[in-house]
Amino acid sequence: MSAAAEPALFAGRRFAVVGLGRAGLAAATRLAAWGAEVKAWDDGEAARDAARAEGVAVVALERRNLEGVDALVLSPGIPHRLPKPHPVAAMAQEAGVPILSDVELLYRAVRATGSRARFAGITGTNGKSTTTALLAHILRRAGLAVEAGANLGPPALALKILGSDGVYALEMSSYMLERLATIRFDAAAMLNLSADHLDRHGDMAGYAAAKRHIFDRQDGTCTAVVGVDDAPSAAMADELASGPARLIRVSGLRAVPGGIHAAEGRVIDARGPSPIRVASLVGHPTLPGSHNAQNAAAATALARSLGLGPVAIADGISCFPGLPHRQQPVAEIAGVRFINDSKATNADAASRALGCYPRLFWIAGGRAKEGGIAPLAPYFPRIAQAFLIGEAAGDFAATLSAAGVAHTVSGTLERAVADAFAAARREAPAVVLLSPACASFDQFPNFEARGEAFARHAAALAAQAPSCGVAS
Structure with a gap:
């Protein structure tokens, strides 16, 4: 879609944005460009000055100027519950103002254009950046229009609006997943679970519950991909086995009957009557180790659910350049x-x-x-x-x-x-x-x-x- 077609998307809507770092500043400027009235705030003076330089209306947000606001867009790192809610988040909840992620607003904007672009979401304690980047690489090599970002790379509201043939590959943190309301991921993956961010989620059960939100609102047309190489994730897969989404279990350590796994350096799709050797990982310079084998299996499952065949997936995996700061x-x-x-x-x-x-x-x-x-x-x-x-x-x-x-x-x-x-x-x-x-x-x-x-x-x-x- 051309930039000229975007400004009316949120005309007449009102948003408050708190946190004017990378994601928050992108949200404030994009929402304003789409015709919304935006009031923004950051506790840091330098961030406020940078936002003003971009034409953002910076306002000290209080209860009175949250009235009539359609949503508060809260940067992921700012808590709305634990360990203590940010004062503006507390006021918003008292006033009944929804607190949303920028990914939620990207989804609404895409659907407002009439586009049926598909959304693929990837979460997990570890490996989500590599899996997101690998999936995007596979899809692009196959000729699809792809935008990748969110927790990885460009923030959600810095991504282009894609047409109905496009795919969004989005890395989703637990913080972002707690602030979704309507988005449905056509393909979603939860890779693994180990203790992390417990101050924000209270305990391991709260953390797992936040991750599980990636499967919310899925139906029979959707696919849920779950790593089963750790006990909490395997338990989540068992919970999801009854649907409604199609479940694909993946592993980097062992064979998974009816799923996709890595064995002897190869990604194997074992869902049909005869296992298919999809791709080789032997000596792969940017996907070493069993954890990357699981990442490759998950990316394969997601790509298969989005319609790609084994040859296209193997081509994408073979030339994946990897990500900086990951081995x-x-x-x-x-x-x-x-x-x-x-x-x-x-x-x-x-x-x-x-x-x-x-x-x-x-x-x-x-x-x-x-x-x-x-x-x-x-x-x-x-x-x-x-x-x-x-x-x-x-x-x-x-x-x-x-x-x-x-x-x-x-x-x-x-x-x-x-x-x-x-x-x-x-x-x-x-x-x-x-x-x-x-x-x-x-x-x-x-x-x-x-x-x-x-x-x-x-x-x-x-x-x-x-x-x-x-x-x-």
Whole structure:
């Protein structure tokens, strides 16, 4: 659809937007461009100034100017219930104003144009970014019009309006899934569940319930894809087996009769009378490990449900370039490979990378999540030496000491990269893995900045060794 056809979509509607970061600012500007009256607020002065520069009406939102508002669009990181609702969210709920995600408004806008574009949603504790990007890549290679984003990449209200032949591939966080009202995902995937964001959801049951919202409003024309490699997800699949959506169970670890799984480095569609070998993962540079095998199986299930055949899916998987900060090779120096897995912000995510290497030099730490690194004990024998950074360094050192794992408290990432290289080059060929098992916020604004710093420090070491190169 042309931009000229969009402005009337929300004419006469009124929205409040709170949180003017990447997603919130995109929501405020797009809603205004569609003819809505928008009032916006952010608790940070710099964000308010940036929004004003974009022509957004910045207003201190109070109960009186929430009256008559059709919805409050609350940025995902801002709570509306636990651990404590933002004051504007509390006022909105008292006034009966719906609190919505920008994905909900994208869906309404697309349907307001008459487009029947299909929506594919992907969630899970880990792997959702890779699966979303892989699905979008497969669909584009097959010639479909695709827009990908939401929690990954461009925010929902920065995406184009697609025609009826288009597909939206949307990464959905638990925060976003709690703020949906009418959207129905034609194809939806829930990959895995492990403890995360419990402060926002109260407990594991609340977190699982938030993830399950991705299947709300599905009917017999829709497909529900569920990973069954962990007990909570397998239980969710059992709950969904009675429909109404068609259920496809997927696994990266074992055969799933009637589902799609990975076995011996191949993605197998076992839903028909004869299993179909869809694609090879043997030696795939951007999809290593059983967790990525599950991601590939899930993307295959979603693509199949959207009408693609095995040949098109195999083509897309074979040339998938991967995502930055997810087991991304960034340098090789004197036989030492540097792997950037900065996206691993919790122990479960780090376990997936640790499981890919029989011996490694591990950089970990940051702002710890609940449980620390104790769940990673089965992988400790693989660690030649750990190099610890950030707030969690002391606690992680205690855990590793008790397990007899060699470690050094490096403090900063720059120091850790140098320390790890000095140790690893004595055993080359070797791997230095940044997989922090922590949030980044103690030393970096986000995991992307942390990963970029890791690559930069590795590149600086490579520059000191002219015969060695930085991976492209």
